[in-house]
Amino acid sequence: MKGDIYDPKALIREAYNIEGITASECRSIFLDWALSLPDELDQTETIALLLDRHKSEGHPMNDVLQEGLATMERPRRRGGWQARRN
Numbered sequence: 001m002k003g004d005i006y007d008p009k010a011l012i013r014e015a016y017n018i019e020g021i022t023a024s025e026c027r028s029i030f031l032d033w034a035l036s037l038p039d040e041l042d043q044t045e046t047i048a049l050l051l052d053r054h055k056s057e058g059h060p061m062n063d064v065l066q067e068g069l070a071t072m073e074r075p076r077r078r079g080g081w082q083a084r085r086n
Contacts, residue, residue, distance in 0.1 A: 006046050008036050015061045016054045023060040030064045044069060 003010030011033040015026055037046065051065040 005038065005041065006049055007033065008038070009033070011036070012050050012054060012061065012065075016056055016059060021060060023063060026061045026064040029061075030068060034068075 002008070003013060007013055009032070011029050015021060015029045018025075034043070037043065047065055047068045051062065051069070055062055
């Protein structure tokens, strides 16, 4: 394992080390990270931990991780007939 349980491929850590990385590149790295995260970990807690661990002023990965937190915390809408019955 290159990283640790929270960042198995060390993708987030490496993103913070890339000078001049763009927000778009950070989003792509975040997606790859999210797909490699073990199922047993809580994504919201893990994102918060990584943000606290790596936060660097002005780095675009900060914004991507914050967006990830907001997306994970947002309540999900019920679909199908249950959403339309009222």
